[in-house]
Amino acid sequence: MTLLGRVGVxxxxxxxxxxxxxxxxxxxxxxxxxxLAPQLVAARFETLGAAAEGCDVLLATGLMPAGARDxxxxxxxxxxxxxxxxxxxxxxxxxxxxxxGTPSPEGETDNRVLWEQDAQRVxxxxxxxxxxxxxxxxxxxxxxxxxxxxxxxxxxxxxPVLCPAxxxxxxxxxxxxxxxxxxxxxxxxxxxxxxxxxEPPVYVGFGSMAAHAPKDIARVAIEAARAHGRRVLLARGxxxxxxxxxxxxxxxxxxxxxxxxxxxxxAVVHHGGAGTTGTATRAGxxxxxxxLIADQPYWAGRIAELGVGVAHGDPAPTVESLADAFTTVLAxxxxxxxxxxxxxxxxxxxxxxxxxxxxxxx
Numbered sequence: 623m624t625l626l627g628r629v630g631v632x633x634x635x636x637x638x639x640x641x642x643x644x645x646x647x648x649x650x651x652x653x654x655x656x657x658l659a660p661q662l663v664a665a666r667f668e669t670l671g672a673a674a675e676g677c678d679v680l681l682a683t684g685l686m687p688a689g690a691r692d693x694x695x696x697x698x699x700x701x702x703x704x705x706x707x708x709x710x711x712x713x714x715x716x717x718x719x720x721x722x723g724t725p726s727p728e729g730e731t732d733n734r735v736l737w738e739q740d741a742q743r744v745x746x747x748x749x750x751x752x753x754x755x756x757x758x759x760x761x762x763x764x765x766x767x768x769x770x771x772x773x774x775x776x777x778x779x780x781x782p783v784l785c786p787a788x789x790x791x792x793x794x795x796x797x798x799x800x801x802x803x804x805x806x807x808x809x810x811x812x813x814x815x816x817x818x819x820x821e822p823p824v825y826v827g828f829g830s831m832a833a834h835a836p837k838d839i840a841r842v843a844i845e846a847a848r849a850h851g852r853r854v855l856l857a858r859g860x861x862x863x864x865x866x867x868x869x870x871x872x873x874x875x876x877x878x879x880x881x882x883x884x885x886x887x888x889a890v891v892h893h894g895g896a897g898t899t900g901t902a903t904r905a906g907x908x909x910x911x912x913x914l915i916a917d918q919p920y921w922a923g924r925i926a927e928l929g930v931g932v933a934h935g936d937p938a939p940t941v942e943s944l945a946d947a948f949t950t951v952l953a954x955x956x957x958x959x960x961x962x963x964x965x966x967x968x969x970x971x972x973x974x975x976x977x978x979x980x981x982x983x984x
Contacts, residue, residue: 799971827857
C-alpha cells in the first residue's frame, strides 16, 4: 500500500484476503480449496474486468491467478504472468509441488508425467468455473488452465545470484531480477532507541506464517540468542510473536522498513520467503532460514550454498539447534561473506521489469 501510495495508484481488493484464507489455526483443507477456487475465479472476472478497462497491460502474479489472462483477452490488452521463483513452472528437473486433488500414483517418478497430472489437478480446481465465465463473455473454453495462465514466457522476479534459473524449466522465462524498490521510511523512534542501546540484535520473524510458524519459536529464539549474549528483535507478524518476560534485551516490532532494519542487525532468523530472503541478502545480513512450506526450502538451501547463513532442516527448532546455528551465522567470516554476496545481488530488477512493460518487451 505504501508503494502504491507513492504514485497514486488505487488499491482494489480482489476476493478474500490472503490472511483470512491461510492464517487459521490449521492450514486450509483440500475441501476448502475446491470451494475457494471458483470464488477466486469469479472475483477476478468481476473485479479485473472493471479495473483493467482502459489499461495497456495486465500483470498477474500469485499461486494460480486463473481469470486474469481471460480478462486481458476479452479487453484486447497485453497479459504478463510474473512469479517469484520457478518451482511452480513445468520442468524436467524437479516434480510439481503438492496441490489439492487426485494425487499422482505412488512410485511415479517421471517428472513430465507428474507435471501432466499437476495440470489435471489445476483443471479440476479451476476449469469448470473458468470456462463458465469465459463462455459468459463470449470466449472459447480453455483446455489446459495452468499452461494458459503461465503463458510460454512467464517473467521471473528473482535475482540470478539467489535463483539461477537458466535451463531449469521447460518454459522460456524472462528473468528480470527481484522487484525490490528502495524504501526510505524511517524506523520508529522506539526501535531506533532499542538499536542504539546495545550491540546489534538478532531479528526473528516469520511473516505470514501463522498456521505454520514453529511452536514456541519466540521463547526458543530468545533463549538461543541469550546463550550467545545477544539481544532479540521480534517481528510480531501473523504468528503474533511476543516477548516471554520483562527483560530489556527484547523488543517487538510490527511492519517496518526491513531494508533499513536488516542492515543494523546481527542476523536474521526467518521462514525463507522470497522477499525476506532477498532483502536480508541485499542488506548483507547473515541468515538462519527455517523453511516451512512451498519454495522456502529452496531459499534456505541457497543461503547455505552461498555461505551467508544456515538452512535449519527441522521446521521445529530447539534452543540447542538454534544456538548451534547462531554459532555459524554470528561468526565474523559469515558476516564477511554476507557482505560480499550483498554486492553481487542486483538492484535494478524492478526497473528492468518496468522498462519491459513500458516498451512492450518479451
